[in-house]
Amino acid sequence: MGWDIGGAHVKAVLLDKRGSVEQFQQRACPLWLGLDHLETAMTAVLNGFNITSSQVLHAVTMTGELVDLFENRHEGVLEISTFVDQLLKKNVRYYCMSDEGDAPYFISIADVEKSTGVIASANWHASASLLAQQLPSALLVDIGSTTTDIIIINDGKVVSGPLTDAERMQQDTLVYTGVVRTPVMAVAQKLIFDKVETNVAAEYFATMADVYRLTQELPEAVDMAETADGEPKTILASARRLARMVGYDMESKPLESWQQLAQDCRRKQCDQIQLAMTKHLKQGMTVVGTGAGVFLVEAIAQTMQTPYVSVASALRHHESLGVCFSSYAVARLAYARGAV
Known part of the structure; x- marks a missing residue:
């Protein structure tokens, strides 16, 4: 399952065991008002998919660290990832950008603190990395x-x-x-x-x-x-x-x-x-x-x-998936690498 946690929306895509899209959702999430709004949005997604967090493995990217709920982006990444890890029962890997020419990679919560700079606002990189495989x-x-x-x-x-x-x-x-x-x-x-x-x-x-x-x-x-x-x-x-x-x-x-x-x-x-x-x-x-x-x-x-x-x-998908493309991308990249 791929997640893109933004400052105003949460986007999620659920893949089946073959890596094909099963469901996708976008939920409003005014993160600047507090992490309780993130919990509400993510819980609504899981309920909408009719699954529990422990039933699937999760790949996460984010841009929400920029909201003024957090003192700085480093703290934002740490707080969001810690919160998400607890909510999703630790079945989580976080997307990391790479230098040009290198492959992106995924890490667990244990390595997030030293990697916040390549986790922050990385959803665009995930989208482009997946598209580059086709075009x-x-x-x-x-x-x-x-x-x-x-x-x-x-x-x-x-x-x-x-x-x-x-x-x-x-x-x-x-x-x-x-x-x-x-x-x-x-x-x-x-x-x-x-x-x-x-x-x-x-x-x-x-x-x-x-x-x-x-x-x-x-x-x-x-x-x-x-x-x-x-x-x-x-x-x-x-x-x-x-x-x-x-x-x-x-x-x-x-x-x-x-x-x-x-x-x-x-x-x-x-x-x-x-x-x-x-x-x-x-x-x-x-x-x-x-x-x-x-x-x-x-x-x-x-x-x-x-x-x-x-x-x-x-990518031969329904047009409506485009709104959730970053969450689809991070899910597909994780699936292909066996990262989660």
Whole structure:
């Protein structure tokens, strides 16, 4: 069983004895509010799979160590892994990134304290390592609810380069923008509304989930975060929140106006991601899309006129598995290595 423990979601994939996907789930998990939320989410996953933790062997990757519940990433990895090990009855191995060209590996809880640097935020590496076994040359683009990972695969190997979040942010291989939780104010400071350029309020009035509800592109299954005002996730409520970003009441304009504003915000986010992709895309590479925002990856690839395939198609799985690809990847890698 593979787990990806994030700061806002827990993703899990259960494999059968042949290594094929049996079930997969994503659960909301506001980890910054406490480890009890992690327990709730993981227990719900196990109950949803109708198994106990001792019935299966577990492979774990994580990004949740970054939340401000923890003093630093080292402590975050230690606390999460200790908690997970106890919850899953010690049938656990933790995914570790490797230097470029070397194979990733798995360790037990006994070795975690000295390895937190290669455990922290390693889910992107697991995804790319599995994909590299199928596609020798690719640019993997994983647009999630909060961030976008851009990973180069060359000659069947992950071109990992910098491994830490800080270094990856500097290199534009980690772009802090996603299709659900990202505030609109983080995507655009100016937008075109009614053919006039207008400033955007520096307020947490709306998120990109509002934008993609208005464009009708956001799958309900990934729309798990709370709204900015605590109100429903309807198109009209989303329009009301987006209207506040440009100083209007929703009722002052027709719905089509707010949908057009959402389209301009969408363009801003696509431009940001495309700029980062352009820095890393080489001739002959196929863009491979995954994540909650896989629909954006395909659209950007079309704009760039570059070959595109979804990760689910590349690996011949159902498209909905793409949201849980990192947990599938860590499960498959562990299964192949007999790591657990």
